[in-house]
Amino acid sequence: MKLTLKALSLAILGTASTFTFAEEAPASEHTLSGNIGVFSSYNLRGxxxxxxxxxxxLQGGLDYSHASGLYAGYWGSTLSYGETPExxxxxxxxxxxxxxxxITEDLGYTLxxxxxxxxxxxxxxxxxxxxMLGLNYKDFGITAQTLLEDTTWGNTGDTYFLGSYSYGLPRDFSLNTKLGLYYYDDSAGDYIPEEGTTETFGFRHFTVGLSHPLADTGATMSVDYILGGYDRLDTKQKNKVVLGLSYAF
Structure with missing residues (x-):
């Protein structure tokens, strides 16, 4: 009987040890996530x-991250300018x-x-x-994105500054805000002539929105209000509402 009790005790201890080891198993160093969504329009940087x-x-993307801090990803969007069939x-x-x-528990950076x-x-x-250079502190972030070559939408050196802040509200709502500023290189580019730029720095947009999960589906609905700023020719952009439905996995 003692041998039986002793064997039973060892079995229980062994099982408990197995559970402990399972709970303490190291997390994977690799993380893969994705998202897909549909929005009422796509307004690049305000x-x-x-x-x-x-x-x-229709927009979506895939993101990979490693425990070391390295990351890589892809994001895509349908386009429709309406100027040509292409x-x-x-x-x-x-x-x-x-x-x-x-840098600290609450302060991080991105390169x-x-x-x-x-x-x-x-x-x-x-x-x-x-x-892209970025700093983030808790729910606040700031990034600077600098173009390295002339394109149809910017000159080498053009830099987009974006400040963002998110705040949790009651009933699972989230308040999301973004402030966009732009530095424009006013020299002549391959696609934008010198007279195509009259401003060197200016307010681009301010966006404020609400988002809310759809029960336990994993989907999120959102509404954003874009307060339009000015482009490189100092042209005032219209204010606009954008509706969205997205799913993260």
Whole structure:
């Protein structure tokens, strides 16, 4: 009987040890996530007068991250400028990679780059590289994205500054705000002549929105109000509401 009890005790201890080991198993160093969504329009960096897609827009992406801080990803969007038939079949492809690190428990930084590739776009010269520098503190973040070559939508050295802040509200609502500023290189580019730029720095847009999950489906609905700023010719952009439905996996 003692031997039986002793064997039973060892079995229980062994099982408990197995459970303990299972709970303490190290997390994977690799993380893969994705998202897909549909939005009422696509307004690149607050340009509402000439949106990238004035109609319903399908967007999505995949993100990979490593425990070391390295990351890479892809994001894409349908386009519809309405200027030529080719433009209505075009597709934006953003490939990006970089490194995310921590300075303190609440303060982090990001170093990276993005390559923009526009498929089947009637206008040539839109593709280009851009660097990205960022700092984040808790729910606040700021980034600076600098174009490395002349494109149809910017000159080498153009820099987009974006400040963002998100705040949780009651009943699972989230308040999301973004402030966009732009530095413009006013020298002549390959696609934008010198007279195509009158401003060197200015307010681009302020966006405020609400988002809310749809029960336990994993989907999120959102509404954003874009307060339009000014482009490189000091042209005032229209204010606009954008509705969205997205799913993260």
């Amino acid at each position: 340009i509402t007068n000439a949106p990238e897609n004035k109609n319903a827009t 433009d209505d079949n075009a597709f934006e492809n953003d490939f990006y990679a970089g490194y995310k690190g921590s 990276g780059f993005t390559y923009y590739y526009y498929y089947d776009l009637g206008t040539k010269g839109a593709n280009g590289f851009e660097t």
